[in-house]
Amino acid sequence: MKKIFKKSFLLLLSAAIFTACSNGKKSDSGALSGSAAEKVYVKPGDHDEFYAFISGGFSGQLAVYGLPSGRLFKVIPVFSQDAEKAYGYNEETKPMLNTSHGFVPWDDSHHPDISQTAGELDGRYLFINGNNTPRIAKVDLTTFETTEIIEVPNSAGNHSSSFVTENTEYVVAGTRFSVPVPQRDMPINEYKGNFKGALSFISVDPEDGEMDIKFQIIMPGFNYDLSHPGRGDSHGWFFFTTYNTEEASTLLEVNASQNDKDFIAAINWKKVEAYVNGGGGKKMPANYAHNVYSEETHTATSTMKKSVTVVDPREIPGAVYLLPTPKSPHGCDVDPSGEYIVGSGKLSSNLTVHSFSNMIKAIDEENFDGDAYGIPILSFDAVNTGTVEQAGLGPLHTEFDGEGNAYTTFFISSEVVKWKLGTWEVVDRKPTYYSVGHLMIPGGNSRKPFGKYVVAMNKITKDRYLPTGPEVTQSAQLFDISGDKMELLLDFPTIGEPHYAAGIPADLIAKNSKKFYALEDNKHPYAVKNEADTRVERKGKDVHIYMTTIRSHFAPDNIEGIKVGDKVYFHVTNLEQDYDVPHGVSMIGANTSELLIMPGQTETFTWEPKQVGVWPFYCTDFCSALHQEMQGYVRVSPRSSTLPLSWSLGEDIE
Amino acid sequence: MEGNISFPSFSTIQEKSMKKSKALMLIGVVLLGALFVLPLWNISLEAPQYPEAIGMNIHVNKIVAMNPNDIKNINIMNHYVGMKDIPEMLPEFKIFPYVVIGMMLLGLLIGFKLNYRWYLVWFILICLVGAAGMYDFYLWEYDYGHTLKETAAIKFKNPDGTPLAYQPPLLGTKTILNFVAHSYPRSGAYFLFTGMLMAFAAFFIGKKETKY
Numbered sequence: 001m002k003k004i005f006k007k008s009f010l011l012l013l014s015a016a017i018f019t020a021c022s023n024g025k026k027s028d029s030g031a032l033s034g035s036a037a038e039k040v041y042v043k044p045g046d047h048d049e050f051y052a053f054i055s056g057g058f059s060g061q062l063a064v065y066g067l068p069s070g071r072l073f074k075v076i077p078v079f080s081q082d083a084e085k086a087y088g089y090n091e092e093t094k095p096m097l098n099t100s101h102g103f104v105p106w107d108d109s110h111h112p113d114i115s116q117t118a119g120e121l122d123g124r125y126l127f128i129n130g131n132n133t134p135r136i137a138k139v140d141l142t143t144f145e146t147t148e149i150i151e152v153p154n155s156a157g158n159h160s161s162s163f164v165t166e167n168t169e170y171v172v173a174g175t176r177f178s179v180p181v182p183q184r185d186m187p188i189n190e191y192k193g194n195f196k197g198a199l200s201f202i203s204v205d206p207e208d209g210e211m212d213i214k215f216q217i218i219m220p221g222f223n224y225d226l227s228h229p230g231r232g233d234s235h236g237w238f239f240f241t242t243y244n245t246e247e248a249s250t251l252l253e254v255n256a257s258q259n260d261k262d263f264i265a266a267i268n269w270k271k272v273e274a275y276v277n278g279g280g281g282k283k284m285p286a287n288y289a290h291n292v293y294s295e296e297t298h299t300a301t302s303t304m305k306k307s308v309t310v311v312d313p314r315e316i317p318g319a320v321y322l323l324p325t326p327k328s329p330h331g332c333d334v335d336p337s338g339e340y341i342v343g344s345g346k347l348s349s350n351l352t353v354h355s356f357s358n359m360i361k362a363i364d365e366e367n368f369d370g371d372a373y374g375i376p377i378l379s380f381d382a383v384n385t386g387t388v389e390q391a392g393l394g395p396l397h398t399e400f401d402g403e404g405n406a407y408t409t410f411f412i413s414s415e416v417v418k419w420k421l422g423t424w425e426v427v428d429r430k431p432t433y434y435s436v437g438h439l440m441i442p443g444g445n446s447r448k449p450f451g452k453y454v455v456a457m458n459k460i461t462k463d464r465y466l467p468t469g470p471e472v473t474q475s476a477q478l479f480d481i482s483g484d485k486m487e488l489l490l491d492f493p494t495i496g497e498p499h500y501a502a503g504i505p506a507d508l509i510a511k512n513s514k515k516f517y518a519l520e521d522n523k524h525p526y527a528v529k530n531e532a533d534t535r536v537e538r539k540g541k542d543v544h545i546y547m548t549t550i551r552s553h554f555a556p557d558n559i560e561g562i563k564v565g566d567k568v569y570f571h572v573t574n575l576e577q578d579y580d581v582p583h584g585v586s587m588i589g590a591n592t593s594e595l596l597i598m599p600g601q602t603e604t605f606t607w608e609p610k611q612v613g614v615w616p617f618y619c620t621d622f623c624s625a626l627h628q629e630m631q632g633y634v635r636v637s638p639r640s641s642t643l644p645l646s647w648s649l650g651e652d653i654e
Numbered sequence: 655m656e657g658n659i660s661f662p663s664f665s666t667i668q669e670k671s672m673k674k675s676k677a678l679m680l681i682g683v684v685l686l687g688a689l690f691v692l693p694l695w696n697i698s699l700e701a702p703q704y705p706e707a708i709g710m711n712i713h714v715n716k717i718v719a720m721n722p723n724d725i726k727n728i729n730i731m732n733h734y735v736g737m738k739d740i741p742e743m744l745p746e747f748k749i750f751p752y753v754v755i756g757m758m759l760l761g762l763l764i765g766f767k768l769n770y771r772w773y774l775v776w777f778i779l780i781c782l783v784g785a786a787g788m789y790d791f792y793l794w795e796y797d798y799g800h801t802l803k804e805t806a807a808i809k810f811k812n813p814d815g816t817p818l819a820y821q822p823p824l825l826g827t828k829t830i831l832n833f834v835a836h837s838y839p840r841s842g843a844y845f846l847f848t849g850m851l852m853a854f855a856a857f858f859i860g861k862k863e864t865k866y
C-alpha cells in the first residue's frame with residue numbers, strides 16, 4: 001500500500017511539474033495534484049473507497065455507486081416494481097408495495113440517509129422516502145434489499161424526509177403538501193386555517209430496526225420542504241424549512257412567493273416524546289400499511305395499521321418554535337457541530353444561517369415576534385447569526401466537510417459554492433452541468449463528515465453526453481474537495497433523477513455484506529431443501545410446484561397433468577450455497593416477470609396457461625457452463641383432461 | 655544426599671539422562687493426540703471463479719470443508735466431468751482413529767516400560783503405518799480422479815486419446831483444467847512428524863546414555 005502511495009505520489013508530482021512547464025497553467029489545488037483521470041481511476045479488480053447511494057427520483061429506486069470511480073454496482077428496487085429482480089412481481093415481494101390505496105407499484109424516491117450511532121454513520125440501514133404516496137423504506141445494508149416500508153398517514157408529498165436522529169431513535173418524515181386532517185370532503189378554497197401539515201416521527205427499534213410511527217405533530221397548513229436533525233448540543237431538536245406560509249392552494253408559484261420570510265420550524269422532539277410517553281397526544285383512527293420482508297421466510301407481509309398518535313404542538317409548551325427565514329427556504333442543513341442551521345431561501349441570492357445557541361437564548365428571553373396559530377415566532381435578529389451575501393442564485397442545499405467549510409448548491413446559477421462557517425465568506429465556486437439540486441459529502445449529514453469528495457447532482461445535462469433523443473440522462477458530478485479549491489474530477493450518468501445521496505466509507509459496509517442465504521435457515525412455507533422433496537400438488541384449480549434449482553437443472557423438469565384454466569404456482573428454491581450463483585426462471589407466456597433467486601432463497605411466480613400444448617421454461621441467469629441446458633417442459637392439457645399430475649427429473653414420465 | 659548435589663553419583667546421572675530420552679519418547683507419543691483435533695492434510699482448489707480458494711481439510715476421522723459448503727460446491731463442479739461426490743464417510747475414518755490410539759498406547763507402554771531399542775521399533779512401525787496411510791490416500795485419490803461416469807456432460811481427453819483424469823496431487827501443486835489443485839500436510843501432520851522425530855531422536859539419545 002505504501003509503495004502504491006509513493007508511486008502515485010511521484011507520478012502525480014511529475015505530472016504536475018510537466019503540466020506546469022508545458023502550458024504555464026497552474027493547478028488550483030497546488031503542485032501536488034495530478035490529473036483528474038488519475039484521481040478517479042480505480043484499477044480493474046480494485047475497490048472504491050466509498051459507497052454512494054444515490055436516489056433514483058422518479059424511477060422510485062436507489063442506485064449504488066462506487067466513489068471515486070462513479071461505477072454503478074446495483075440498483076436496489078425500493079418503491080417501484082423491478083422486472084429484473086422480480087421485486088413487486090413475485091408473490092413474496094408484492095406485499096412490499098401495498099398501501100392504503102391498494103397496490104402502488106411506483107413512487108418518487110428522494111432522500112436516502114444512513115443510520116447513525118452517536119452522530120456517526122454506522123452502516124446498518126439506509127432509509128429513503130417515497131414522495132408521492134407517502135412512505136418510508138428501510139434498506140438493509142447487509143443484503144442491499146428493501147426490507148421494510150411504512151406508509152405515512154395524514155401526509156402528502158412526503159418530502160421533508162427521511163432523515164435520522166443522532167442514534168437513529170427516529171427517522172423523520174414531513175409532509176410537503178398540507179391536507180385536511182383527517183381527510184374529508186371540503187372546498188379546496190377553505191384551505192387556509194383548515195389544512196394541516198403532519199410531521200411524523202417514526203421510531204426505529206434499536207435491536208431489529210423495525211419502524212413504527214411514534215407520533216405525528218399536527219402543524220399549521222404550510223409546506224414542509226426539507227429537514228435535518230440537530231446534533232451535539234442541538235441533539236433532541238429537528239429543523240424543518242417551510243414555504244407557502246401564505247397557505248395558498250392555487251398558483252403557488254406566485255401565491256406562495258409573497259411573504260418576505262417563511263419559517264424554519266424547530267421541533268424539540270425529546271419534549272414531544274416525553275409528552276407522548278406520559279400519555280399525551282390523541283389516538284386518531286387511521287389506515288396505513290406496514291410492510292415487512294422477512295429474511296427467514298423470504299416473504300413480505302403487509303399489515304394495515306388502524307391508529308396513529310397525533311400531537312397538537314400548542315399543548316406542549318416549549319416544543320415548537322418558528323424561525324423566520326427569507327424567501328421560501330428549501331434546504332435546511334445543520335453543520336457537524338449542531339450549532340448552525342442553514343436555510344437556503346431558494347428565491348434569494350443569500351443564505352441565512354441561524355444559531356442554535358442564539359435560538360435557545362431567544363427562547364429563554366421570550367424574544368418573540370408574534371405567533372402563527374399559537375406557535376411562537378422567534379425574532380429574526382435574535383436567532384440569525386450570519387448571512388452568506390450574494391453567494392449565487394437559487395440556493396438549495398448545503399453539506400459540510402468537517403473542516404469548517406460549507407458547500408452550497410445554487411440551482412439557477414448552476415454552481416457549487418464553498419464558504420466558511422463563522423466568517424460567511426465565499427472562498428470558491430465551480431460551475432455544474434447543469435442546474436444542480438442536491439449535493440453530498442460522505443457523512444455530510446452527521447457529526448463526522450469524511451470530506452474528500454462532494455458529489456453534485458444535476459437536473460439537466462443537455463450537451464454533456466451523447467444525445468439519446470428527447471430524454472437525456474441526469475448526472476452526478478464528483479469534485480475533489482481536499483484542496484483549498486474544488487476540482488471537478490468526473491461526470492457520470494445516474495438512474496432516474498438523483499435527488500439526494502448518502503455516502504459512506506466502503507469498509508463500514510463491505511465487510512458485512514451477505515454472500516448468500518443459508519438454506520437451513522429458509523423458513524419459506526413452500527421451500528424444499530433437497531430434490532427428493534420436490535413435488536407437484538393440486539388444490540382445485542391451483543397447482544403448486546415445489547421446484548429446486550442447482551447447477552445445471554431444475555427438479556422436476558418434466559411436468560404433466562396441468563390443465564388450461566389452472567393457476568400454476570412455481571415455488572422455486574435455489575439449493576446453491578455458493579457466492580454469486582443465482583438462478584433465474586421464466587415460463588413462456590407467464591404474465592409476470594422472471595424470478596432471480598439467490599442461493600438459499602425461495603421465490604414464487606404464477607402462470608395461468610391459456611393454451612393446450614407443451615411449454616418450456618428455462619433458467620434466465622447464465623449460471624454455469626451448462627446453463628443453456630437448464631430448461632424443462634410443462635404439458636398443458638384441455639380442461640376436460642383426466643391426465644393425473646406427474647413429474648420427473650432425468651427419466652421419462654411413465 | 656547433600657553430597658550428591660555437588661558430586662552426583664554415576665547412577666543418578668544415568669537416571670536423569672534416561673529420563674531425557676524417555677521424556678522425549680513420551681512427549682513424542684503424546685503429540686499424536688493432536689490428530690484428533692487438527693487436520694492431517696489439505697486439498698484446496700483455485701480457479702478464476704474462485705479467487706478465494708475452496709477446499710477440504712482431511713482429518714483422521716472426517717473430511718471438513720475449508721469454508722462452509724466447499725464440499726457441496728466442489729461436488730457440483732465435479733459432477734460435470736462425471737466425478738463421484740466426495741464421501742462424508744470413508745471406511746478408513748473408522749479404522750484410522752483406532753490405529754492412532756493403538757500406536758499411542760503402544761508408544762506409552764514402550765516409553766514407560768521398555769528400553770531405547772523399542773523406541774526405534776515404534777518409530778519404524780509408525781513410519782510403516784504412515785506409508786500405508788499415504789498409499790491408501792493415493793488409492794482413494796486415484797479412484798476419485800479416474801472413476802468417471804459414462805454419462806458425464808464434459809469429457810476431456812489426453813493427447814493420446816485416454817480420458818483425462820482429475821486426480822489431485824499426492825503432495826504438491828498441479829493444474830487440472832481451470833483449477834490449480836494444492837495438496838499439502840496440515841498442522842496435525844506437523845505434530846505427527848515432530849512426534850516421530852522425537853521418538854527417533856529418543857532412540858539415539860537413549861543409546862548414548864547407555865554408554866556411560
